[in-house]
Amino acid sequence: MMNLLKPKYPGNLKVISFKQCDSTNDYLRSHYGDLKIKLPVMVTTGLQTAGRGRDKRTWVSSKGKGLYSSFGFELATDAGLQYLPLIAGITVIETLREICGMDLGLKWPNDILYKGKKIAGILIENVIYGPLMYCITGMGINLNYIPADFPDELKDKATSLKMLTGKTYNPDKINPLLAKTFFNWLENLKNNRHALIISTVNRYGAILKDREIRFHHNKEIITGIYKGINTDGGLLLDTKEDSNGEGANVIYYSGEIV
Numbered sequence: 001m002m003n004l005l006k007p008k009y010p011g012n013l014k015v016i017s018f019k020q021c022d023s024t025n026d027y028l029r030s031h032y033g034d035l036k037i038k039l040p041v042m043v044t045t046g047l048q049t050a051g052r053g054r055d056k057r058t059w060v061s062s063k064g065k066g067l068y069s070s071f072g073f074e075l076a077t078d079a080g081l082q083y084l085p086l087i088a089g090i091t092v093i094e095t096l097r098e099i100c101g102m103d104l105g106l107k108w109p110n111d112i113l114y115k116g117k118k119i120a121g122i123l124i125e126n127v128i129y130g131p132l133m134y135c136i137t138g139m140g141i142n143l144n145y146i147p148a149d150f151p152d153e154l155k156d157k158a159t160s161l162k163m164l165t166g167k168t169y170n171p172d173k174i175n176p177l178l179a180k181t182f183f184n185w186l187e188n189l190k191n192n193r194h195a196l197i198i199s200t201v202n203r204y205g206a207i208l209k210d211r212e213i214r215f216h217h218n219k220e221i222i223t224g225i226y227k228g229i230n231t232d233g234g235l236l237l238d239t240k241e242d243s244n245g246e247g248a249n250v251i252y253y254s255g256e257i258v
């Protein structure tokens with residue numbers, strides 16, 4: 001494991017730290033005008049009063065219990081944006097492995113799980129400004145939550161690093177490593193190293209390979225065998241749809257494994 005005593009942020013990154021804010025994603029979005037010349041920017045906070053998850057869900061963001069951070073940066077609109085959720089997931093998995101030595105699993109596109117329970121989530125919001133995309137990549141990691149901290153509906157579905165290791169974690173020590181890992185992977189994306197991204201994602205998602213999953217797509221639940229992530233970042237599902245009972249491989253670019 002690396003020495004976390006003196007973690008360093010990437011040199012070109014502007015870091016804005018709050019004790020509290022509504023949502024680090026919202027801060028980046030509403031301050032694009034002032035931040036534009038300072039990008040890339042990372043916003044971190046000790047707690048969020050209006051933390052947001054995917055699909056309009058709330059993200060529980062209590063003080064001292066989690067890491068709540070977002071990266072703001074620009075990418076060309078044709079720079080392979082479909083790989084962004086994947087590198088964000090890889091970043092969290094690799095950072096947490098470095099911090100606590102645990103191997104976590106990636107559930108496409110970017111939920112981070114331990115034994116089926118969610119330990120971290122990612123919210124990516126992109127805004128088009130002319131030829132450029134302003135990308136906001138928010139990460140929430142459950143560090144020090146205990147079961148009693150989660151609302152009832154999450155008690156069976158969520159976990160935290162503390163629940164796995166018994167230790168307490170300081171987000172200020174993890175944030176620099178998270179930033180370093182993320183911007184390294186962003187360089188891979190910008191340099192079109194797509195095959196490396198896909199093979200890494202498939203390695204971290206290997207636990208699902210050849211298992212039957214249920215998949216939520218356009219208000220429909222589809223059942224199929226998980227075959228992995230294809231070369232352009234889509235989910236490959238063997239839906240066994242055809243009349244001969246042979247598998248039919250279908251690629252999905254949006255949706256959620258349930």
Ligand code: BTN
Nearest residue numbers: 023051052053054121122138140
């Ligand atoms: C999910 O639903 O899995 C995504 C959760 C993303 C939470 C993070 S915490 C930092 C950033 N700010 C937000 O309001 N949400 C993201």
